[in-house]
Amino acid sequence: MAKKSVKVVVEGGNVKPGPPLAPTLSQLGLNVGEVVKKINEATAQFKGMSVPVTLDVDTDTKKYDISVGVPTTTSLLLKKAGAESPSGDPEHKKVGNLNIQDVVEIALSKKPSLTAKSLKAAVKSILGTAKSIGLTVDGKDPIAVVKEVEEGKYNDILNPGEKKWEEN
Known part of the structure; x- marks a missing residue:
């Protein structure tokens, strides 16, 4: 079971399915649109703010967890x-x-x-x-x-x- 963590700082509720996030998600074999949608839902309460997000991905099963940190x-x-x-x-x-x-x-x-x-x-x-x-x-x-x-x-x-x- 291989685990990979991806840490990004995003604008709450306004993540776009493009670089730098999309290429990383694609390399891990994840559905970019689905992950972006879930990140936007998870960060909606911080709309317009910079929010740290950690994506923990199981590279074998393609399952992932989204952890939202406190905005800057x-x-x-x-x-x-x-x-x-x-x-x-x-x-x-x-x-x-x-x-x-x-x-x-x-x-x-x-x-x-x-x-x-x-x-x-x-x-x-x-x-x-x-x-x-x-x-x-x-x-x-x-x-x-x-x-x-x-x-x-x-x-x-x-x-x-x-x-x-x-x-x-």
């Missing part, structure tokens, strides 16, 4: 902020604004793929990404919000979330 931090931030794409000039051109609660929710959803030891550390990491793509948080530069997190300004929001962080 950038995709989650842009969706929450209602922005189309990252700023080409994040220092001078802002593309959207979120509130601190949005940042905490994203940090909690990204926990499996983050190396942060605490929710506070994860939130600071997410704030760094927000800055790099041209977002503000509560109308402020994300780096100013990082300082406020360090000073304890958001402990009322972070402390209940910290329990969720430790449970998962």
